[in-house]
Amino acid sequence: MKVTFVGAGPGAADLITLRGARALAEASIVLYAGSLVSRDMLTHCRPDAEIHDTAAMSLEEQVAQYRRAQLNGWDVARLHSGDPAIYGAISEQMSALDELNIPYEVVPGVSSFTASAAVLKTSLTRPEVSQTIIITRSEGRASAVPEGESLAALATHGASMAIFLSGAGLTKALEELRTQLPDETPAALVCKASWPQEKHHVATLGTLLDDISPEDWRLSTMLLVGRALENTPGTPSRLYSPEYSHRFRKASKEPLTNA
Numbered sequence: 460m461k462v463t464f465v466g467a468g469p470g471a472a473d474l475i476t477l478r479g480a481r482a483l484a485e486a487s488i489v490l491y492a493g494s495l496v497s498r499d500m501l502t503h504c505r506p507d508a509e510i511h512d513t514a515a516m517s518l519e520e521q522v523a524q525y526r527r528a529q530l531n532g533w534d535v536a537r538l539h540s541g542d543p544a545i546y547g548a549i550s551e552q553m554s555a556l557d558e559l560n561i562p563y564e565v566v567p568g569v570s571s572f573t574a575s576a577a578v579l580k581t582s583l584t585r586p587e588v589s590q591t592i593i594i595t596r597s598e599g600r601a602s603a604v605p606e607g608e609s610l611a612a613l614a615t616h617g618a619s620m621a622i623f624l625s626g627a628g629l630t631k632a633l634e635e636l637r638t639q640l641p642d643e644t645p646a647a648l649v650c651k652a653s654w655p656q657e658k659h660h661v662a663t664l665g666t667l668l669d670d671i672s673p674e675d676w677r678l679s680t681m682l683l684v685g686r687a688l689e690n691t692p693g694t695p696s697r698l699y700s701p702e703y704s705h706r707f708r709k710a711s712k713e714p715l716t717n718a
């Protein structure tokens with residue numbers, strides 16, 4: 460018997476990994492976060508699997524299901540949206556499983572921040588623009604953000620930012636970012652990436668809220684910010700340049716000199 464924490468991906472049932480789908484197909488009990496994971500994902504489950512939506516369950520109630528599965532020798536799949544390592548609240552579940560001597564493993568998933576970049580058909584890294592992605596969140600009632608990790612403090616790096624859980628505090632998040640970044644900085648909202656209801660809005664920090672109502676972007680919304688979002692060619696990476704040699708390819712042209 461074991462528990463498998465499965466990254467469900469951003470929403471679409473075919474954005475789960477093959478390994479994740481296999482874990483679902485084998486589990487006798489499936490616990491899933493119904494507030495964020497699409498019910499379509501449950502098509503990967505066994506027809507006779509027992510399915511529990513954790514949205515209305517406390518940690519103790521979830522642990523009781525793990526304990527029940529242990530007593531019966533049943534495998535459990537615990538579905539988390541995106542990748543379980545990002546705002547997945549898995550560590551408290553793992554501590555409880557450790558106490559019960561229940562083995563577990565983690566199957567990673569497609570995080571919603573990369574799914575959001577895919578919606579925008581953009582790259583979050585660009586040579587000489589940004590080579591760093593800051594994954595962060597707006598402060599929420601359930602989890603405080605440590606000192607030094609305020610949006611304003613992180614914005615001083617000028618790196619690309621993927622800001623989770625920002626829907627409810629969009630106006631405040633933008634105010635904080637604008638204390639450090641120019642109003643022309645590209646900014647985008649992606650809501651429910653890969654769901655049938657998917658929508659996105661691309662603007663700048665200064666204009667993001669001009670034509671939309673924050674109320675319509677409260678849930679399952681990713682805020683992406685940074686100059687890398689500008690879909691201009693900029694300086695290309697040298698990786699595919701004919702002058703650039705690396706372990707798997709010899710340069711077909713003489714390297715460029717500065718002469």
Ligand SMILES: C[S@@+](CC[C@H](N)C(=O)[O-])C[C@H]1O[C@@H](n2cnc3c(N)ncnc32)[C@H](O)[C@@H]1O
Pocket residue numbers: 469470495539540541542543544545546547569570571572574575622623624625626649650651652653654678679680681682
């Ligand atoms: C509790 S966090 C879970 C994040 C998840 N572990 C991940 O890797 O994507 C929930 C937040 O993730 C983001 N999110 C989740 N699914 C999304 C989607 N399909 N499109 C855009 N943002 C999403 C939103 O910011 C939402 O408030």
